[in-house]
Amino acid sequence: MKLSAVYALLLSAVLCIPLQAKELPVEAFTSAPAIDKLKLSPDGTKLSMIQTLDTENEQLVLVKLFDLQSGEQKFLVKADSRDLTIYSVIWANNKQLLMRAAYASHRYGTPVTETRLMVIDVETGKNRSVINGQLQRKLVRTPQFQSNIVDLMPDDEHNFLLALDGFSYGTGTSVVKVSLNGELHEMVAHARKDLYDWVADRQHRPRIALFRDDTRYEVQEKMLDTKEFRTLWQFDIFTEQEVWPIGFDADPNILYVSAYHEGKLAIFKTDLSAAQPTLELVKADENYDVPADISYSWQDNKIIAIGEEYVDSTYQAFQKAVDAALPDADNRIVSMSHDRNRYIIESSSATQPGSYLLGDRKEKSMTFLLNKFSQLDPEQMVAKQKIQYKARDGLAIEGYLTTPLGYQTGVLPTIIFPHGGPISFDDEGFDYWTQFFANRGYAVLQMNFRGSHGYGFDFKQMGLQGWGLQMQDDVEDGTRWLIEKGIADPGRICIVGASYGGYAALMGAVKTPELYQCVVSFAGVTDVEDLVKSYRRFINYEVVKKQIGDDFDLLEQRSPLTHADKIQVPVLLIHGTKDRSVPVKQSEAMYKALKRKDKDVQYVELEDGDHYLSTNSHRLGTFKAMDSFLKQHLKVSTQQVSVQQQAE
Template identity: 45%
Template sequence: MKRILALIILLFISQMPTASATTPQRLPVEAFASIPDVSWMALSPNGKHIASLIVDSEAEVPHKIVALFNTETGQFHIPLKNNHQRYTILTLNWASNEILLISAMKPSKRFGKRANETVLFKYNIKTGETDNVLTQKALKRFKYVPQYKHQIVDLLTKDPEHILMSVGGFSQRVNEDSVIKVNLNTGKVTTEQYYREHVSKWITDQQHKVRIAIYRDPENTEYRVYEQGEANSDLRLLWKYEAFTEDAVTPLGFDVNPNTLYVKAYHQGYLAIFKVDLTDPKLTKELVYSRIKQDVNGRLLHSKITRQAIGVSVGSDNEYHFWDKSYQQLSSRLKQALPDTQNYLIQLSKNERRYIVFATSATQPGLYLYGDRDANSLEVITTKYAQLTPNVLVKPKAVNYQARDGLTIPSYLSLPKGIEAKKLPTIIFPHGGAQSYTGDSFDYWAQFFANRGYAVLQMNFRGSAGYGHQFTTAGLQGWGKEMQTDVEDGTRYLINEGIADPKRICIAGASYGGYAAMMGAAMTPDLYQCVISFAGVADVEDLVKLSRFYTNHEMTKKIIGDDYNALYERSPIYHADKINVPILLIHGDNDKVVQVSQSRDMYRKLDGLDKKVQYVEIDNGNHYLSNNQHRLMTFKAIDEFLSKNL
């Protein structure tokens, strides 16, 4: 344990700059806007190799490549360099000690329109060969080439030559997947589970049998959970519920006992973990783990040795909640060694003697550490962001304020270092993905703003996830209404507290956050001095109408609404004439979540009204700024805009 603590202390000392910790240190845009130096790590089953995604900084355009490190010899090498203009690598998984699985995304065309599709590669560390998991010969069996070819259902740990994958292409309908068994040596494909009507997800048990089917009819928002004893046998209905009701039951996985299923369901208004005996006719849910006034949204964890369910990947005292004592002990020791970070046991070897920990916090962008339980050692492998160190980052403060109807809005306030928290230039930064949430973890956007001297308020407006059923459903069809006034009330809270300078406030956001930013400037023209929208929704009516061509149309209507006259009234583009402050619009033209037409139309409307508008369109840019150059372009434009207007 002393060795562990010494390593951590030495690492932090070596990263500290010579300037005083209280002196604001303005970092270059690249420090925040570059994609992570390391973004994924996977430990081979025998614990001898660590595969990682690292940035090829020597390339003309920095991008992600795969790297391999031998934990026994210390050798490090690059097994393959991908064509970054064609592929963006997403994840790494070991199928065996020899085969590394690499999922990637690439741009393509579907029905004459630009789209993204995924692919799964296999890399053999002995032969050095890389191939598609689904060969051209195998794909000839499909009715059409599926768009998503990367989804692994089960790695079949006892059968390293095969994996189970979930793919479409056998049914003419989208979102009706079959489960196929793929031989990683020969490429041979056999169908393990045939597609069923409107079943989009399959779950295997710990004996690797396909047992659970998740059904959703695109004509409504009803979900059904079915169980079968064997693949392709008769389905038994377990639960049926409407989306966003307290009857919702989400299967997480099985215990080693094939009749014990763990599920996520509501307990006293908050999501919790239960287990269910499938032989019980009443399907009684036995409470396993809950949190006080917080949802539990973690995934189920299993022992690699016994295959028993041992915990969930979210906890109160530690990052994981284990009900198995041996894992509780390991988690506690990690917390003793790394008390100031959240420590995630992201990988264990097959015998669980070696492991990888990802340690992170609001002020620690990420450390990857390699542990050996036999040697009683824990060593730092690398950092996620080399240019960002704890002493230059800020810790957000949890704050609550009251919305105008009395609802408590949980939020986080980040203040710039070394500056008194009085009448600061301020960024109001509502989160994207309207039903996502803001936490106290590392956020490169918020840290960038704080490093530039701005106070940053991030609020969990009603509808955000994590705060129980009542809070989440309070945001249904609340775009431009209560969800919006929650953001405004947060702005006025900071002004009343004397933290924000009322003459220097900018509202910024991405995706839904971009919508909220534009709508905020339109609804309260005198409250903000500038607006930043990345991939924001300008026309809500158009967003809902466009969803008619996708299987999520009914769900979109339930979340946003389908009164088109009302939706148009709650769209920033309808109120463009009221926006009287400088506005920056940024959008990628290959965005598949929010169409680029949203920002294009908003720009044309504002420009036609002679408003102070700047538009940056990113060639082949997506919704997630996954390209290094795109991220740099975006943040440099934001930096320049804020310097000029705030």
């Protein structure tokens, strides 16, 4: 399909054709992308992708290969998605793929997540762990994390750099050069105590070592041609002195970092050849943190993008041409052949969950490949509206309001939907939870309460050790603001959340029992004291205490579990048995406490479910349970349905 044809297709989707809102099946929102994470081979002749497939007996995740020349398709890896999560597939060369995967496990009785890195031969389909043979025999213990690729070295397609611990007891992470044929390895940077990660320069030399000792971090440079290190920066976590390395330029002395500038995270560069390296500002935003991201083109031998925006004129022009062909969308180049002729575009918008297109610069063509969510009609989706309200102390809180298709005026049954994290954020991008709620006739309010990421140092600091305090007040204030605006029906409001959002949902019912008519908590924290203590066997225990708190008497009082008697509205709890972020016992304990108090509570336990609803069946079970629960307690009026039917 030529570029003009694609443009015509997309244009037809935004013409002013009368729409009629209709309730889509739950499956339309809960099915994972049938095919996702498309990547071109270096020579541009093949596509790799991850495919999900659910049958009555199996829940499969597959690595699929598509030959663009012959049209041949074949499956390289098949796994049960309940046991294994494949989260990345990378071309090492034209004949081999590197697959990153994770699975739930236990170490010394402690539930953990393990990661592995596999080499896949695209011709034979054979795969194996990169850690085998001689390399495996060198290890004194099996590393928990085995997928930390430091450098792929595109000019050396037979080897790559891997960060790995386990070569001795009590030491940190080393860097080894691993042969893709599995026969040889070479130690290129040795571990030191407390060393947990590395950054390589563009000449494929491990140059920056990151150390962690409780809450104290140190960034050191490994001096070239010696065994010596020098300290560049030292800081405590969650302080304004943080400096985080991002990557190198072609010049091995020019390092880019993320650090604070006038209270907001910005991108700087520094010259390591100086006796005392100083930071030179490269990109800043007076209102928001700049994403800590740079892109490097090894073909052009230079940085081409900083903070998610192209700085190279050639790539700027290329992006401009793509955006002109695919207007009103966020268009990202997610893969490109080594000769930069063929490329993959992922195009999405507030109402379009994402499509993949294949471009060819020589042929000046763009071919539609597939929609990520084929069952979601963009004409039935709605865009988020950016909003702002004042918290009770005058702090400005940003958020997003989503209303049902065709909504004009009047009160609506409402979902208050605080995000997880809590050091995370909501944005205007497509969100299948929000679209599901809006499709069911509910208004949805998401707020970036204090402590959310992206708003600078002071805003983040306000959320430290603030669970159940002003962070919770920000959620309540947003709810009352939406009522005052005449949008939320005060008699039909449910608070829904996942992870920290599940905690906020339950605490909302505890602190303001009159404000909400029901609560949904997916994988929510119910016992904050127990959550913090559960990290005692992990190396980030001190960081968790600094973030959440270590006054256990106070944490107990800020836990929904302690105040089960105060909850006066129906509660739906959902949790996976293999959740490695928030243990399933958190929801089990809350369910028992509510039952003891004769409260209206339902509990759905997802067998082998994780923290992220990674499996289709778990998403389907969760959304069906929410759908039934919300329809029972937040009835959509016939008048509201009538308004939706008149959508323009």
